Amino acid sequence: MAVPISQMWTVATYVLKKRLTGQMRYPLVLMLEPLFRCNLACAGCGKVQYPPHILKKQLTPEQCFAAVEECGAPMVSIPGGEPLLHPQIVEIVNGLIARKKYIYLCTNALELKRRLHEFTPSKYLTFSVHLDGDREHHDFSVCREGGYDIAVEGIKEAVKRGFRVTTNATFFDGTDPNNVRGFFDDVMAMGVEGIVLSPGYSYEMAPDQNRFLGRARVRRLFRAILSNRKKTWKFNMSPLFLEFLMGDRKYECTPWGSPAYNIFGWQRPCYLLQDGYAETFQELLDTTQWEEYGVASGNPKCANCMVSCGYEPSAVMDGFGSLSGFWAMVRGTFRTYKDQHALNLLNEPMPHGPSSLVKISSSRELEETNA
Ligand code: SF4
Numbered sequence: 001m002a003v004p005i006s007q008m009w010t011v012a013t014y015v016l017k018k019r020l021t022g023q024m025r026y027p028l029v030l031m032l033e034p035l036f037r038c039n040l041a042c043a044g045c046g047k048v049q050y051p052p053h054i055l056k057k058q059l060t061p062e063q064c065f066a067a068v069e070e071c072g073a074p075m076v077s078i079p080g081g082e083p084l085l086h087p088q089i090v091e092i093v094n095g096l097i098a099r100k101k102y103i104y105l106c107t108n109a110l111e112l113k114r115r116l117h118e119f120t121p122s123k124y125l126t127f128s129v130h131l132d133g134d135r136e137h138h139d140f141s142v143c144r145e146g147g148y149d150i151a152v153e154g155i156k157e158a159v160k161r162g163f164r165v166t167t168n169a170t171f172f173d174g175t176d177p178n179n180v181r182g183f184f185d186d187v188m189a190m191g192v193e194g195i196v197l198s199p200g201y202s203y204e205m206a207p208d209q210n211r212f213l214g215r216a217r218v219r220r221l222f223r224a225i226l227s228n229r230k231k232t233w234k235f236n237m238s239p240l241f242l243e244f245l246m247g248d249r250k251y252e253c254t255p256w257g258s259p260a261y262n263i264f265g266w267q268r269p270c271y272l273l274q275d276g277y278a279e280t281f282q283e284l285l286d287t288t289q290w291e292e293y294g295v296a297s298g299n300p301k302c303a304n305c306m307v308s309c310g311y312e313p314s315a316v317m318d319g320f321g322s323l324s325g326f327w328a329m330v331r332g333t334f335r336t337y338k339d340q341h342a343l344n345l346l347n348e349p350m351p352h353g354p355s356s357l358v359k360i361s362s363s364r365e366l367e368e369t370n371a
C-alpha cells in the first residue's frame with residue numbers, strides 16, 4: 001500500500017475513536033463536488049449530462065468549508081466535473097489544507113501542468129489523475145485523442161515539483177487485463193505514489209449503457225488483473241477492498257462512509273444514486289433509509305455495484321476495526337496473490353469486445369457551457 005504512515009495513523013485513530021464512542025455510521029471520505037462542468041465528455045460519466053444552467057453553477061469556498069467541517073471526515077475527495085475549472089479551486093484547496101484534511105483533487109489533468117504553479121506541495125494534497133489505461137484505451141475512454149499525452153505531461157511535472165500524485169482508473173466491460181497490467185508498469189514508471197482503481201458504475205444518465213460490468217464479471221476481471229501482481233505496483237487503496245474486487249471477501253455497502261455534497265446539497269444515499277438531497281449532513285444520516293441500499297437490500301440500482309465509494313469504506317472500517325482485520329490488511333499489503341487460475345484467465349479471450357465510442361456533445365457545446 002502506498003499511503004503515507006501519517007495519513008494511515010490519522011485514519012486509524014479516527015476509526016478507533018468512532019468505535020470507542022459507539023458510533024455506527026460515520027464518514028471516512030467526503031466526496032466534495034464543487035461543480036459538474038468538465039472539459040471532457042467521457043462516455044461513462046454520469047455528471048456532465050446536466051443541462052447547461054446546472055453545469056454553470058458551483059459551490060463557493062465557504063460552502064465547501066462548511067460541508068467539510070459539518071461532516072468531519074479526515075479525507076476529502078474533490079471530483080466533479082473538473083475541479084481545475086472552478087475559479088476558486090486554489091482557495092478551496094488551501095482552506096482544506098489549513099483544516100488538516102487529506103485532499104484528493106481528482107483531475108483529468110488537461111489543465112494540470114499549466115496550473116501547478118498555483119499550488120504548494122503538501123502531505124495533505126494529492127493530485128488524483130484520471131487515467132483509464134494506456135494511450136489508446138484512455139483516449140477511447142475519455143473520447144478525446146491526445147488526452148493521455150496531456151495527462152502524462154501533467155503527472156510528470158507534478159511529480160517533478162514534489163506533489164503527491166496518484167492515478168485513478170475506472171474499468172468497464174471489454175477491458176483487457178493484460179493491457180491493464182502493462183499500464184500499471186507504465187504508471188509506476190512515471191513516479192506516482194500509487195494507483196487507484198474501480199469498476200465503472202452503471203449511471204442511469206451515462207449515454208453508453210453497454211459498457212458496465214456485472215458483479216461476476218467484475219470479480220473475474222479484477223482477479224485476472226490483481227493476482228500474481230508485481231512488487232513494483234503500489235495501490236493507494238485498502239488491500240481488503242482489492243481482495244473484495246477479486247472475489248476473496250464479502251462486504252456490504254456503507255454509503256455513509258463516503259457521503260457526497262454538491263450544489264444540490266447532501267446527496268442521498270451516495271455519490272452514484274440520486275434519491276433526493278438533505279440540507280445537512282446530520283439530516284442525511286438521520287433520515288436516509290439506509291436499509292434500502294446495498295446488494296443485500298435487493299434494490300436493483302445497487303445489484304451490480306462494487307464501486308469504491310460504497311465498498312472501500314467497508315474495507316477500511318474492517319481493516320482498522322479489529323485485530324484480525326488489521327492483520328489481514330498488513331498481510332495484503334505485502335502479498336503478491338499467486339494464483340494459477342488467474343494466470344490462465346490472462347490467456348483467455350475477453351468475454352466482450354470493446355464497445356464503440358460514444359460522443360456526448362460537440363466541443364462547441366462544451367465551450368459554451370464552460371464559458
Ligand atoms: S473527466 Fe470524464 S468522467 Fe471525469 S468529470 Fe469529466 S467527463 Fe466526467
Ligand code: SF4
Pocket residue numbers: 253254255269270271272273293294295301302305306307309310311
Ligand atoms: S451499492 Fe453502490 S449504488 Fe448502492 S448505495 Fe452502495 S455505493 Fe450507492
